[in-house]
Amino acid sequence: MRTVVGEARTIGEPGTKGALADGQRILKLKKVVRRIPKASALIIIGLVLCAIFAPLIAPHDPLAQDLVNSLKPPFFQKGGSVSHLLGTDSLGRDILSRMIYGARVSAIVGFAGVLFSGLIGTFLGVLAGYFGGKIDAVIMRVTDMMLSLPYILIAIAIIGAIGPSLRNIIIVLAITQWVGYTRIIRFEAMGLSKSEFVDMAVISGSRWWRILLTHILPNVLNSAVVLATLDVGKMIVFESALSFLGLGVKPPTPSWGGMLADGRIYLTVAWWIATLPGVAIVITVLGGNLLGDWLRDELDPRHQLKA
Amino acid sequence: MGAYIVRRLGQSLIVILGVICITFAISRVVGNPVVLLLPAEATEEQRVALMKDLGLDKPMYVQLGIYISKVARLDFGRSFRSGEPAMKLLLDRVPASLYLCFAGTLLSVCIALPLGIISAIKRGTIFDRVGMTIALLGQSIPGFWAGIMMILLFAVKLRWLPPSGYGPPQYVILPAVTLAFFFAAATARMTRSNILDVLDMEYVRYARLKGVPERIVILRHVLRNTFIGILNIVALQAGLLLGGAVITEFIFSWPGIGRLSLDAIYNRDYPVVQATVILAAAFFVVLNLLVDIVHIATDPRIRKQ
Amino acid sequence: MTMKEKSRNVLEVNNLSIHFFTDRGVVRAVENIDFAVRDGEVWGLVGESASGKSVIGQALMGVVAKPAGRIMSGEILLKGEDILLKSPHALEEMRGGRVAIIPQDPTTALNPLLTVGFQIGESFRYHCQGGDLHGEVIGVMKTVHIPAPEMRYEDYPHQLSGGLKQRAIIATALSSRPELLIADEPTSALDVTIQVQIIRLIREIQREFNMAMILITHNLGLVAKMADRVAVLYCGRIVEEAPVKELFKSPLHPYTRGLLASLPRGDKGDVELYTIPGHLPNPLDLPPGCSFAPRCAYAEDECTGAVPGTEWTSEDHRVACRRWRQL
Numbered sequence: 001m002r003t004v005v006g007e008a009r010t011i012g013e014p015g016t017k018g019a020l021a022d023g024q025r026i027l028k029l030k031k032v033v034r035r036i037p038k039a040s041a042l043i044i045i046g047l048v049l050c051a052i053f054a055p056l057i058a059p060h061d062p063l064a065q066d067l068v069n070s071l072k073p074p075f076f077q078k079g080g081s082v083s084h085l086l087g088t089d090s091l092g093r094d095i096l097s098r099m100i101y102g103a104r105v106s107a108i109v110g111f112a113g114v115l116f117s118g119l120i121g122t123f124l125g126v127l128a129g130y131f132g133g134k135i136d137a138v139i140m141r142v143t144d145m146m147l148s149l150p151y152i153l154i155a156i157a158i159i160g161a162i163g164p165s166l167r168n169i170i171i172v173l174a175i176t177q178w179v180g181y182t183r184i185i186r187f188e189a190m191g192l193s194k195s196e197f198v199d200m201a202v203i204s205g206s207r208w209w210r211i212l213l214t215h216i217l218p219n220v221l222n223s224a225v226v227l228a229t230l231d232v233g234k235m236i237v238f239e240s241a242l243s244f245l246g247l248g249v250k251p252p253t254p255s256w257g258g259m260l261a262d263g264r265i266y267l268t269v270a271w272w273i274a275t276l277p278g279v280a281i282v283i284t285v286l287g288g289n290l291l292g293d294w295l296r297d298e299l300d301p302r303h304q305l306k307a
Numbered sequence: 308m309g310a311y312i313v314r315r316l317g318q319s320l321i322v323i324l325g326v327i328c329i330t331f332a333i334s335r336v337v338g339n340p341v342v343l344l345l346p347a348e349a350t351e352e353q354r355v356a357l358m359k360d361l362g363l364d365k366p367m368y369v370q371l372g373i374y375i376s377k378v379a380r381l382d383f384g385r386s387f388r389s390g391e392p393a394m395k396l397l398l399d400r401v402p403a404s405l406y407l408c409f410a411g412t413l414l415s416v417c418i419a420l421p422l423g424i425i426s427a428i429k430r431g432t433i434f435d436r437v438g439m440t441i442a443l444l445g446q447s448i449p450g451f452w453a454g455i456m457m458i459l460l461f462a463v464k465l466r467w468l469p470p471s472g473y474g475p476p477q478y479v480i481l482p483a484v485t486l487a488f489f490f491a492a493a494t495a496r497m498t499r500s501n502i503l504d505v506l507d508m509e510y511v512r513y514a515r516l517k518g519v520p521e522r523i524v525i526l527r528h529v530l531r532n533t534f535i536g537i538l539n540i541v542a543l544q545a546g547l548l549l550g551g552a553v554i555t556e557f558i559f560s561w562p563g564i565g566r567l568s569l570d571a572i573y574n575r576d577y578p579v580v581q582a583t584v585i586l587a588a589a590f591f592v593v594l595n596l597l598v599d600i601v602h603i604a605t606d607p608r609i610r611k612q
Numbered sequence: 613m614t615m616k617e618k619s620r621n622v623l624e625v626n627n628l629s630i631h632f633f634t635d636r637g638v639v640r641a642v643e644n645i646d647f648a649v650r651d652g653e654v655w656g657l658v659g660e661s662a663s664g665k666s667v668i669g670q671a672l673m674g675v676v677a678k679p680a681g682r683i684m685s686g687e688i689l690l691k692g693e694d695i696l697l698k699s700p701h702a703l704e705e706m707r708g709g710r711v712a713i714i715p716q717d718p719t720t721a722l723n724p725l726l727t728v729g730f731q732i733g734e735s736f737r738y739h740c741q742g743g744d745l746h747g748e749v750i751g752v753m754k755t756v757h758i759p760a761p762e763m764r765y766e767d768y769p770h771q772l773s774g775g776l777k778q779r780a781i782i783a784t785a786l787s788s789r790p791e792l793l794i795a796d797e798p799t800s801a802l803d804v805t806i807q808v809q810i811i812r813l814i815r816e817i818q819r820e821f822n823m824a825m826i827l828i829t830h831n832l833g834l835v836a837k838m839a840d841r842v843a844v845l846y847c848g849r850i851v852e853e854a855p856v857k858e859l860f861k862s863p864l865h866p867y868t869r870g871l872l873a874s875l876p877r878g879d880k881g882d883v884e885l886y887t888i889p890g891h892l893p894n895p896l897d898l899p900p901g902c903s904f905a906p907r908c909a910y911a912e913d914e915c916t917g918a919v920p921g922t923e924w925t926s927e928d929h930r931v932a933c934r935r936w937r938q939l
Binding site for chain 1: 318321322325326329330333334443444446447448449451452455456458459463547549550553554557558568569572573580583584587588591
């Protein structure tokens, strides 16, 4: 099967004799790396680093209360100090440290949510696209059904039932967001299923799961990865929304959405509690979106025709 | 064409039915509502009696059947909290939500469509880049944070607008803008992408080659052919709209269905939650059905078969 | 060319070069093209894909693919006026009016949401003032032999067969009585049986209205049936030009010879088709000197030195090859 794919790709390319030599492959990789948008990649890396190394980076314990120093503004405003660079909240907890630990929640939800919803959605999309017929019809009905339900209400209903927690948020997001993948992956899988090398594989007697694994799946992976990258931001926003509504990560664990909820109450006296975590969300989501856009342009097959 | 409509109607009904089943399933997963209704000291007899009363002693599929037949008659049961019919509670709040959603949609469409259209037509120019950057920023800013920031700016610091509540027009401005935030950006981007696809079509190129003036090409060939695509986009965003309404109503204490459902969740008032979800789903399904019908009516390829 | 001949030229192209600036390099799509089309003649332009022929067709309509394309030099004289100097508004007036194009694929060229009659009339609407639009459209539909034109006027493109759609397109091109008609692969997208009908139709129309016509195609057979004179295009340059019969009888350029040799011939019962050895060069990296040299059996050192100039071998036959005399 592997040879079939390989041959299909080199047909019509004058001068090529099979796979590229390793040296050329490394050169191509270097070229690609050079083109990665630096800023957005840095943002996402920053997020991951904050998440992993939070205990080392954060200046204070995010849970440590210090009622004497409560509601202190950031250092650049009168009344602030460098010991609490971004100020403190109503219980005297350091905002900066809570934001760094909050990155943990966001990173986990972002990647795990995208991973699970992506897996489910891609899997179902491939099934629907390849088999067509009844399987396709059923999956599409379910997709339509899920799309017609406002995600928030489902999330609210489920979390209301099983209780708020990090794990439960990921479950809810996986359950509600897989539909975003299915439509698109199904469309691609349908196109791929009609292609020549799949026909050849069927003729040569391959089992259906083999075909799915070696021919269809690798080729839809491009789109899936693009969708996933673009979705990371969405997941983070949804998690913040749920935490904001009190249905997310349980306090006192810091999360950006939770901090926004806290800050809302003190909006008139302490603007920073609600503003700064929001800025963190915006920057992270922006990084994710830019990266996703870049990835989509890179992997667009039309790119190769720019000769 | 008639057959197609009938088929779509059938599909819509199946979807709504599925939604009803899902919400039913979720509500049963939650736990025994009897526990919530009765005080802790209630006796076993009282519990059993109440269960019988609510029909909770019958097998699941029977309960489901009863529930579906009730829903068909728009009977969503009674609120656990207030005892009032859930339907009535909902209907009381619907106007406020419609008002907000209408304002939000109008605002969003008025911003997003022109932005998307002009960005597409002037592809590659500075206008396109600026426009899409704005849209990208809009998509990256969570709507509820934007809402809070606007309250901070316009209500707290500047005192131009009220921070929350329902009333004369100035009360709807901030909530509508917040709501519009949720999907104006995405709509703009999708509109642009839609129009770019049409701009690349051969018939647009050929129209130019026939000597049709450029602005007529845009109006007659481009916009006409993207109309249904854009309608689809707006209808799709309606799903996000409903979700956004919940948060927006929460932030601004807007007396709509969204807040009602949130309160119902907090209070474990499941009949109300179920009613809200089913109604919201039905609304969305009907909206999509209408869009499909418009599509059929305007596309000669489907009409004349 | 004598002054008398010049005045009979509907179209004169001098030293036209069009380059495309992509982020992978410069593509010299069209390089130093000269040609002329006389009143009432069918001038064929033959080339493979990526030879630049479509780019030339577009340029004659005043269209250059943006943002990468740019006209580097040259003039396109339509009855003496250089269209490259015209304003965008003037070009709009010219397109579909004095110069009309028949595009390759009639299916995609028609807007599915508008009636056929309306689209045929679009050209007339913007070029001919006054007059009965509906009547004109019906008239021109009859000229291209569309049966029951009154009914067809109200039809939508998807209700027409491929052949009828192409007739509609031809009708559109005719409606404003253009001085120059450009047919860009007019039959490639059609079934073989329909191709014959369309070719006949185009020939009939061209003769009846005595229009100057440029036929752009890769199909030598089509050229043989329809054209008066033919030019052969390779990698953006004209390598040979001659009256049709002469080109087929005594081709001088090695590329032309190769093309003619690759035509399947029913008489000899050959089993193997001849193909020109090698392949098209990468447009980003054209070989030095004569672009055909790497594939040419007769190439010598002088061929890769500099681009061969055009030589007139007789009154109406020219070739761009250094060694044509020896071959």
